[in-house]
Amino acid sequence: MKMETMAVHAGFAPDPVTGSVAPPIHLSTNFIHGPASEEIHGYMYVRDKNPTQDRLESAMSALEGGADALVFSSGMGATTAFFQTLEPHSHVIIPEDVYVHVRVLAATYFANWQLNFTSVDTQSLAAVSAAVCPNTKVIWTETPSNPLMKIMDIAAVAKIARDAGAYLVVDNTFATPALQQPLDLGADVVMHSTTKYCGGHGDVQGGCLVLKKRAPLHDKLFHIRMVQGAVCSPFNSWLILRGLRTLPCRMERHSANAMAVAKALTQAKEVERVFYPGLPSHPGHEIAAAQMKQFGGMMSILVKGGWDAAVRVVSRVKVFQAATSLGGVESLIEHRASEEGEGSTSPPNLLRLSIGLEHPDDLIADLLQALA
Numbered sequence: 233m234k235m236e237t238m239a240v241h242a243g244f245a246p247d248p249v250t251g252s253v254a255p256p257i258h259l260s261t262n263f264i265h266g267p268a269s270e271e272i273h274g275y276m277y278v279r280d281k282n283p284t285q286d287r288l289e290s291a292m293s294a295l296e297g298g299a300d301a302l303v304f305s306s307g308m309g310a311t312t313a314f315f316q317t318l319e320p321h322s323h324v325i326i327p328e329d330v331y332v333h334v335r336v337l338a339a340t341y342f343a344n345w346q347l348n349f350t351s352v353d354t355q356s357l358a359a360v361s362a363a364v365c366p367n368t369k370v371i372w373t374e375t376p377s378n379p380l381m382k383i384m385d386i387a388a389v390a391k392i393a394r395d396a397g398a399y400l401v402v403d404n405t406f407a408t409p410a411l412q413q414p415l416d417l418g419a420d421v422v423m424h425s426t427t428k429y430c431g432g433h434g435d436v437q438g439g440c441l442v443l444k445k446r447a448p449l450h451d452k453l454f455h456i457r458m459v460q461g462a463v464c465s466p467f468n469s470w471l472i473l474r475g476l477r478t479l480p481c482r483m484e485r486h487s488a489n490a491m492a493v494a495k496a497l498t499q500a501k502e503v504e505r506v507f508y509p510g511l512p513s514h515p516g517h518e519i520a521a522a523q524m525k526q527f528g529g530m531m532s533i534l535v536k537g538g539w540d541a542a543v544r545v546v547s548r549v550k551v552f553q554a555a556t557s558l559g560g561v562e563s564l565i566e567h568r569a570s571e572e573g574e575g576s577t578s579p580p581n582l583l584r585l586s587i588g589l590e591h592p593d594d595l596i597a598d599l600l601q602a603l604a
């Protein structure tokens with residue numbers, strides 16, 4: 233079945249009791265069990281699993297082509313649960329350009345869990361290979377990466393991971409399954425911040441892990457989520473499921489708009505660099521073109537004149553909103569170094585743009601007037 237059809241139907245079987253076409257939200261925290269606590273309806277308590285969450289998990293798993301999926305309260309909830317499956321003294325490779333709180337998680341908590349990590353430029357296969365140790369258990373990647381839009385060759389890194397006996401995890405938040413399917417390219421696990429494009433409307437937080445194979449990770453992750461409690465609530469599950477129905481449609485428009493904005497910005501004399509993998513000048517363009525259907529709605533730019541010049545642009549936009557996060561219907565702009573704060577590795581003149589679903593002409597005009 234094609235992606236567009238799957239997005240509309242996966243997880244959306246009509247309710248067998250009422251025939252409702254839109255799925256019900258089961259807010260109940262508990263479910264009737266037998267006199268000696270026998271599970272009789274398939275559910276016991278909301279923190280273990282619940283029917284609305286099950287629908288979202290089956291939809292995420294279908295869209296990514298996985299064997300199973302687990303949804304969490306946030307992308308970081310999913311990420312933390314994944315790292316907690318590792319045995320002490322495991323070694324992890326993370327990208328230099330990675331979502332800021334993954335870097336903070338590694339730097340602050342890995343030592344407590346007796347995990348070691350090396351941070352490398354995952355664009356360089358030689359650098360990834362060189363970082364592999366006998367106890368390397370995970371290569372964690374993001375492509376395109378946040379915020380520098382670096383592209384990693386998923387199939388090539390999957391081979392390095394396989395040879396090392398390590399899992400390859402791809403944070404697929406920027407691309408979404410509508411544009412890129414890492415499990416088909418050899419990854420073992422896909423992570424999503426469903427807060428972003430999957431939810432798609434800037435009104436819900438969630439995270440997800442999709443597994444290529446159910447064993448051995450599923451039961452460990454299920455137990456960690458149940459004990460530690462970073463579970464996706466029924467209402468959030470329902471909102472994210474609702475977002476998935478239009479995901480392929482939205483990603484097409486986000487991508488077309490972003491391509492138009494990126495091309496226009498390369499012509500603007502106030503802009504030093506545009507990082508968008510859809511531009512032939514992007515160093516990862518060819519790999520992105522091979523592993524992505526389109527190039528997505530995220531980009532970053534370097535503004536001539538440094539920190540102050542970049543902040544000035546954010547202060548002058550009228551259609552773009554100055555806000556963090558991404559993947560909603562409205563376009564957002566953010567000075568990443570000031571958002572990330574101390575320890576940020578973002579260039580001081582970098583702005584990150586989440587291109588929304590407005591008309592591209594209005595977005596381009598807004599940016600050009602703000603840059604001028």
Ligand SMILES: *Cc1c(COP(=O)(O)O)cnc(C)c1O
Nearest residue numbers: 306307308331378405425427438
């Ligand atoms: C937002 C984001 C995360 C973290 O997800 P939350 O839902 O905010 O916890 C991880 N990776 C990427 C690429 C993100 O953009």
